[in-house]
Amino acid sequence: MKVLFVCSGGMSSAIVVNALKNEAKKHGQEMEVHAIGTNEVEEELKKGWDVCMVAPQIKHRFNQVKKHADEHNVPCGPIPPQAYTPLGGPLLFKALNELKK
Amino acid sequence: MLSKFVDFMENKLSAPMARLSEQRHLLAIRDGVISSLPFIIVGSFFLIFAFPPLPESWAITKWATEHAAGILIPYRMTMFIMSLYIAFGIGYNLAKSYKVDPLSGAQIAVAALLLTITPSVVDELGFVLPMQYLGGHGLFVTIIVSIISVEIFRVCKQKNVTIRLPEQVPSSVSRSFEALIPVAIVIILMSIITVVMGVNLHHLVDKLAAPLVTAGDSLVGVLVPVFLITFFWSFGIHGVSVVGSVARPLWEVYLVNNSEAVADGAETIPHIAPETFFQWFIWIGGSGATLGLVLVMLFFAKSKYMKSLGRTTITPSVFNINEPVIFGAPIVLNPLLIIPFIITPLVTATLSYIVTSIGLVTPTHIMPPWTLPAPIGAYLSTGGDWKAVVLVFVNIAISALIYLPFFKMYDKKMLALEHGDSETHTEEKGIS
Numbered sequence: 001m002k003v004l005f006v007c008s009g010g011m012s013s014a015i016v017v018n019a020l021k022n023e024a025k026k027h028g029q030e031m032e033v034h035a036i037g038t039n040e041v042e043e044e045l046k047k048g049w050d051v052c053m054v055a056p057q058i059k060h061r062f063n064q065v066k067k068h069a070d071e072h073n074v075p076c077g078p079i080p081p082q083a084y085t086p087l088g089g090p091l092l093f094k095a096l097n098e099l100k101k
Numbered sequence: 102m103l104s105k106f107v108d109f110m111e112n113k114l115s116a117p118m119a120r121l122s123e124q125r126h127l128l129a130i131r132d133g134v135i136s137s138l139p140f141i142i143v144g145s146f147f148l149i150f151a152f153p154p155l156p157e158s159w160a161i162t163k164w165a166t167e168h169a170a171g172i173l174i175p176y177r178m179t180m181f182i183m184s185l186y187i188a189f190g191i192g193y194n195l196a197k198s199y200k201v202d203p204l205s206g207a208q209i210a211v212a213a214l215l216l217t218i219t220p221s222v223v224d225e226l227g228f229v230l231p232m233q234y235l236g237g238h239g240l241f242v243t244i245i246v247s248i249i250s251v252e253i254f255r256v257c258k259q260k261n262v263t264i265r266l267p268e269q270v271p272s273s274v275s276r277s278f279e280a281l282i283p284v285a286i287v288i289i290l291m292s293i294i295t296v297v298m299g300v301n302l303h304h305l306v307d308k309l310a311a312p313l314v315t316a317g318d319s320l321v322g323v324l325v326p327v328f329l330i331t332f333f334w335s336f337g338i339h340g341v342s343v344v345g346s347v348a349r350p351l352w353e354v355y356l357v358n359n360s361e362a363v364a365d366g367a368e369t370i371p372h373i374a375p376e377t378f379f380q381w382f383i384w385i386g387g388s389g390a391t392l393g394l395v396l397v398m399l400f401f402a403k404s405k406y407m408k409s410l411g412r413t414t415i416t417p418s419v420f421n422i423n424e425p426v427i428f429g430a431p432i433v434l435n436p437l438l439i440i441p442f443i444i445t446p447l448v449t450a451t452l453s454y455i456v457t458s459i460g461l462v463t464p465t466h467i468m469p470p471w472t473l474p475a476p477i478g479a480y481l482s483t484g485g486d487w488k489a490v491v492l493v494f495v496n497i498a499i500s501a502l503i504y505l506p507f508f509k510m511y512d513k514k515m516l517a518l519e520h521g522d523s524e525t526h527t528e529e530k531g532i533s
Contacts, residue, residue, distance in 0.1 A: 007424070008339045008342050011422055011472070012417075012422050012423075012424035012425070013424075015417055015422065015424070015425055016425075039132055039135075055424070056337050056428060056433075057334070057337055057338060057339040057342075057424060057427075057428075058338075058339055058342070059337065059338065060116060060119035060120050060122075060123060060338055060343075061123060064123070081337055081428045081431060081433055082428065082429075082431065084424060084425070084428035084429070085410065085413070085414070085424075085425040085426075085428055085429030086413040086414065086425055086429075087406075087409060087410060087413060087429060088428075088429070
């Protein structure tokens with residue numbers, strides 16, 4: 001599965017990327033996760049992603065990101081604030097699975 | 102009671118303000134300025150090469166001083182004329198947000214900026230442009246003319262005031278023809294102002310902006326954005342990205358003016374508060390000066406959760422990435438940690454401002470990438486002032502001291518939770 005993380009500059013979500021990958025491995029899933037900044041969203045979504053998740057610190061830009069995601073029929077949801085840490089893998093994995101439904 | 106207050110602050114204050122920063126033109130300015138940062142970062146490093154922080158008697162220092170003018174040429178063509186890059190960036194992003202051709206928008210903005218300057222004829226050289234108007238001094242004019250010119254372009258486009266060619270013509274050709282009328286309007290308008298009326302927009306705007314430039318460089322001008330940034334983060338909103346949309350142009354003007362002073366060998370460096378001042382002296386470990394908090398976590402945590410959070414967040418914190426701390430601890434919506442999160446930077450900002458203004462620490466004038474560890478960043482940013490490094494360590498110590506009592510109270514709470522009902526504690530972690 002290909003998961004796209006969006007945060008302010010793509011820096012902080014890079015840390016959470018590994019948390020999600022490791023959690024997915026525990027569940028026997030291979031996951032491709034990529035972190036980008038908001039200004040790259042429009043272009044990046046064209047490349048085909050399964051899910052798009054938006055970091056909590058840019059929740060004021062969530063609707064804008066969701067609009068782009070909707071155009072490409074990519075399910076898009078917020079990353080829960082408590083999951084946005086290197087220890088947040090399990091919570092993040094749960095949120096991701098709910099989003100996919 | 103408290104939750105009502107928090108609700109009110111979040112929904113009535115921080116959220117609307119954050120949305121305001123998403124306004125189309127502010128967004129275009131923000132992205133335009135940010136797009137120029139690589140050129141500013143790389144360009145500013147040539148100042149270090151020209152004035153290396155080494156003993157004056159060394160051969161390499163002597164060589165660099167002799168050849169400073171040459172070494173500084175890459176700086177002159179990048180950071181020194183940053184407004185040219187920013188005009189392109191603003192024009193591009195604003196046009197893109199209107200869904201009109203971004204490249205045309207960028208070019209029109211550059212033309213509008215260039216037409217605010219009058220070239221003069223110099224013997225042997227021919228036509229010469231005064232470059233300083235393309236630098237820090239020209240940034241306000243750049244923002245204004247870039248926006249006006251792209252507005253003209255997109256109104257023409259939307260009202261179909263364009264020359265359209267038959268469909269058989271390749272799109273790249275027809276696109277350039279579509280821009281003909283708006284380009285003509287912008288060029289004629291700017292020529293009337295600069296050439297016919299003889300108005301120097303830069304002098305005019307410099308006068309109007311002067312009070313703002315002074316205010317932003319005062320102690321209050323430093324403390325207000327510092328407070329606002331941690332205020333936004335307290336609700337989990339990226340404070341720098343909100344406040345920076347408005348303040349960054351001013352911060353870049355300070356930086357470029359400072360770098361110019363150094364490049365010209367001036368005695369004093371004019372400004373205290375470029376963005377680099379905030380980055381290297383205040384936001385050590387990220388917004389809220391949280392490196393101190395993470396160190397306290399590492400050495401004093403009793404609860405399992407805080408111990409492991411300290412261990413996993415120390416590395417990103419050294420490189421000034423602290424979202425894992427802000428959302429992990431969490432600081433967001435957690436009054437116990439919000440208090441030191443807001444107080445600490447106000448204290449370290451005041452101290453840093455004072456020691457810089459009395460000349461103890463060199464004002465920052467070089468922009469290293471923000472992910473460098475703070476002592477290195479501060480050293481480079483001040484052109485190699487070891488006292489800046491001392492200031493960084495003092496600020497880290499202050500931060501740790503202020504966070505310590507609050508952290509201990511919070512850690513005790515977490516420990517009680519871990520010993521108590523182990524089934525519910527994972528849920529409560531995030532909300533407490």
